[in-house]
Amino acid sequence: MAAPITALALSPQQTSTSELLADAARARSLRVLAADQAPAGARAAYYGGPLFGAKVAAALGVGLLVPPDDFLQSLPPDLLGRxxxxxxxxxxxxxxxxxxxxxxxxxxxxxxxxxxxxxxxxxxxxxxxxxxEVVTFAEEHRLFLLDGLVHTASRYARFGGLDVAPATAAAATFGARVAHQVTDLLPSAVVMDIGLISDPDTGTEHWAVVEANMAWFAHSYAADPDRVLDVVIAAAGPRDAVRHADLPFLDPPFPDA
CATH class of the missing domain: 3.30.1490 (Dna Ligase; domain 1)
Known part of the structure; x- marks a missing residue:
């Protein structure tokens, strides 16, 4: 069994989410380090941008899980909605x-x-x-998925404008259903955004998947920072702890992945 992590390594770009995650990490007695200054052998998880992550991943020994580019095209029409x-x-x-x-x-x-x-x-x-095609999202929610379940979530927009609030019950219900359906299409730790499409002509509304993103480069909004940290650790933790089922989602991949 792989040893647990001892640190959270952050990219130089500080955000409100990186600050929240740093506080959550310290509450777990984890060290908070600059990703490019982490000591050799540190067992760390990474949070930050993909370009910087690509530069430091090897030195940190982290495995970065990335959703596939064709994720949306692989969804059935009832989940895509457009x-x-x-x-x-x-x-x-x-x-x-x-x-x-x-x-x-x-x-x-x-x-x-x-x-x-x-x-x-x-x-x-x-x-x-x-x-x-162009559609109107009446509201959009961010889901932090872990092992096929919604670990924590937040609303982040209404009608294209930033509007942060706790996730609604309707979003949680749709999110739980979708999370179960896309288990084989995404890494075990990932972010998926969903939205309520509103048709201005008919007034009808239906839920749909917006996109998937890297958990280690996603704003947490109103989601629980401690539970977001769980997902980040699983999505960008030590490379030797990456599960076999997640190998196809590694970037860069293992040579035999």
Whole structure:
């Protein structure tokens, strides 16, 4: 059995979430370290940005779990609630209709609604872009998933604007159902955002999955910081403790993953 972690390693960019996680870590008697100054042999979990994480992962000996780029496209229509497809930036530039576009998992450009493909930012032609039809999310919630269950959650937006509050009962119910259904599609520790799509023409509403994100690079909003830390430790803890089922989600992967 792998030894427990002894430290939380943070990237230089301080956020309200990293401060909350640092307090939660200290309450567990864990050391809080700068990720690039952690001593050799420290058994640490990492929280911070993906670019910095890629630089320090090997030295820290952490395994970073990342949701697959095609997660949304792999969902059944009743969970997705809208049309989503992946295409290259070159292909997206030929779109003549309004669409929502984002990078699949990284932050290479700011997600948003574009009136047509010519409005996309300059990107290498073969860059993968996730394109979906434009919908209105009346509210959006963040779920921190651990072993197929919602470990903690928070509302973070209403009608596209930041609006932080505890997760609603309806969000918790839908989240629990989806978490069970996507167990084989995501790492065992991950963040999944869900939202309530509102049709302005008919007034109908239905829940849908918004996206999946790395737990070690996600704002906690109103979620319980101590339970968020549980998920972060599982998603970016010592590489030798990564479960066999999570090997396909490692970035960078094990050579034989």
């Amino acid at each position: 049309r989503v497809q992946a295409m290259t930036a070159a292909e997206a530039r030929h779109l003549s209709r309004p669409f929502f576009a984002k990078p699949p998992t990284d932050k290479s450009f700011d997600a948003g609604v574009f009136t047509d493909g010519t409005r996309l930012p300059r990107l290498p032609p073969h860059t993968v872009v996730q394109v979906s």
